[in-house]
Amino acid sequence: MYPLLRLLLLLFPILLPAVAWALSPPRFPGSHPHARLGANGLGDYAYETRYFRQRLDHFSFPGVEEEEDDYAFFQQRYLVGRGGGWAGPGGPIFFYCGNEGDIAWFAANSGLVWEAAPRFAALVIFAEHRYYGESMPFGSKAKAYNNSKSLAYLTAEQALADFAVLLTDFKRKLSAEGSPVVLFGGSYGGMLAAWMRLKYPHIAVGALASSAPILQFEDIVPSTIFYDLVSDDFKRESISCFQTIKDSWKALDDQGNGQDAYSYLAMVDYPIPSEFLMPLPANPIKEVCRRIDSQPEGTSILERIYAGVNVYYNYTGTVGCFDLNDDPHGMGGWDWQNIAKVLEKFGSNIIFFNGLLDPWSGGGVLKNISESLIAIVAPLGAHHIDLRPATPEDPDWLVSLRESELKIISGWLSDYYGAQGALFQPVALKDPAAR
Numbered sequence: 001m002y003p004l005l006r007l008l009l010l011l012f013p014i015l016l017p018a019v020a021w022a023l024s025p026p027r028f029p030g031s032h033p034h035a036r037l038g039a040n041g042l043g044d045y046a047y048e049t050r051y052f053r054q055r056l057d058h059f060s061f062p063g064v065e066e067e068e069d070d071y072a073f074f075q076q077r078y079l080v081g082r083g084g085g086w087a088g089p090g091g092p093i094f095f096y097c098g099n100e101g102d103i104a105w106f107a108a109n110s111g112l113v114w115e116a117a118p119r120f121a122a123l124v125i126f127a128e129h130r131y132y133g134e135s136m137p138f139g140s141k142a143k144a145y146n147n148s149k150s151l152a153y154l155t156a157e158q159a160l161a162d163f164a165v166l167l168t169d170f171k172r173k174l175s176a177e178g179s180p181v182v183l184f185g186g187s188y189g190g191m192l193a194a195w196m197r198l199k200y201p202h203i204a205v206g207a208l209a210s211s212a213p214i215l216q217f218e219d220i221v222p223s224t225i226f227y228d229l230v231s232d233d234f235k236r237e238s239i240s241c242f243q244t245i246k247d248s249w250k251a252l253d254d255q256g257n258g259q260d261a262y263s264y265l266a267m268v269d270y271p272i273p274s275e276f277l278m279p280l281p282a283n284p285i286k287e288v289c290r291r292i293d294s295q296p297e298g299t300s301i302l303e304r305i306y307a308g309v310n311v312y313y314n315y316t317g318t319v320g321c322f323d324l325n326d327d328p329h330g331m332g333g334w335d336w337q338n339i340a341k342v343l344e345k346f347g348s349n350i351i352f353f354n355g356l357l358d359p360w361s362g363g364g365v366l367k368n369i370s371e372s373l374i375a376i377v378a379p380l381g382a383h384h385i386d387l388r389p390a391t392p393e394d395p396d397w398l399v400s401l402r403e404s405e406l407k408i409i410s411g412w413l414s415d416y417y418g419a420q421g422a423l424f425q426p427v428a429l430k431d432p433a434a435r
């Protein structure tokens with residue numbers, strides 16, 4: 001019985017999402033330990049890493065003492081594209097609102113921003129979110145996350161103010177005050193992009209908010225909807241697979257608080273191989289279910305599940321031991337973010353992208369709200385798939401969806417320049433050589 005016991009212990013943390021169903025949804029992928037740069041040979045974009053001396057508290061009046069206090073400031077990391085295609089001062093700036101993780105990782109995985117920039121002769125900036133990656137207040141992560149007092153400055157409002165101050169300073173130094181800014185973001189970063197456009201409309205002409213579950217936090221949708229959608233993704237592939245997974249939860253009727261491989265799989269159920277969270281095959285849920293269903297007659301539930309989750313934890317076949325330990329970026333910090341109230345009223349020029357395979361879409365904006373608050377919905381899309389680097393295997397619906405997004409952005413820029421009496425022409429929107 002010893003091996004079975006071992007297996008049980010191994011699987012405990014990943015097979016108990018049922019318990020968590022009623023609790024909280026899993027972390028966004030940004031907090032994932034297996035984040036890798038340059039996945040699939042993509043994401044190798046040329047940029048310069050810079051740091052900005054950022055005020056820790058944007059909402060108090062700084063005193064003279066504070067000016068000298070190191071803890072009143074922190075170094076915010078940001079990446080500036082070296083594409084060389086920028087039109088210069090006055091030309092557009094594409095600004096990615098960093099979410100809960102290392103900004104270099106988001107930069108590597110948000111190919112759309114880089115790939116679209118040359119067509120608009122835009123400059124690319126990726127800004128890191130405070131308390132993540134290298135942008136730590138108080139000099140170290142241990143100090144930043146020490147207690148509620150040190151965490152008090154980890155709020156979405158402070159992060160938005162960081163972005164606004166950084167952008168304003170950046171533009172002023174380049175005499176580029178006239179440059180229109182387009183915001184980008186995925187997941188929580190998508191929420192930040194949307195909120196930033198709402199809160200600081202004078203700073204950006206529009207925002208592409210990809211897979212931003214902004215309604216999740218308003219109690220507008222039932223809290224179980226995330227997991228209902230996860231189940232749907234598995235049911236869609238195979239009822240017996242879904243049943244096996246469900247039975248495994250019953251078989252392991254105990255407490256546990258590990259991560260949720262199934263939820264992550266649903267988020268990254270892309271139609272092409274990816275390495276966003278883990279090296280995964282195309283349509284990973286299909287693959288998990290194929291393995292669960294194809295075990296010989298008489299295989300126990302746990303052995304089936306083990307074969308299935310191998311796709312998630314060990315697709316490359318090189319993993320000696322499953323790494324179930326997860327929290328490199330301290331997503332515990334998430335709870336500290338006071339986010340819901342910013343959404344009280346809507347503005348203009350925001351694209352909300354959602355893929356319906358993505359469990360987070362349950363909290364996303366799925367309907368057009370106005371002429372310029374546009375919902376783009378991909379029935380077969382996963383978590384912010386639109387932002388991912390383009391590949392030759394991309395299905396047609398994905399290619400045309402990205403074109404629609406860029407066309408809307410092009411419209412914002414035309415309006416901006418038009419109002420200034422200038423003409424804006426995107427650089428050969430269809431020209432593949434522009435990539």
Ligand SMILES: *[C@@H]1O[C@H](CO)[C@@H](O)[C@H](O)[C@H]1NC(C)=O
Pocket residue numbers: 142143146147
């Ligand atoms: C954490 O805070 C406590 C006081 O609450 C302090 O004694 C301790 O030195 C702090 N630790 C770090 C790493 O800053």
Ligand SMILES: *[C@@H]1O[C@H](CO)[C@@H](O)[C@H](O)[C@H]1NC(C)=O
Pocket residue numbers: 314316317318319320321322
């Ligand atoms: C990962 O896959 C390889 C090849 O299939 C296998 O030899 C190895 O035991 C697997 N690792 C785990 C932890 O199951």
Ligand SMILES: *[C@@H]1O[C@H](CO)[C@@H](O)[C@H](O)[C@H]1NC(C)=O
Pocket residue numbers: 366367368374375376377
């Ligand atoms: C919202 O409107 C745009 C056209 O402005 C359209 O392309 C899109 O499909 C609409 N979205 C939904 C969800 O109906």
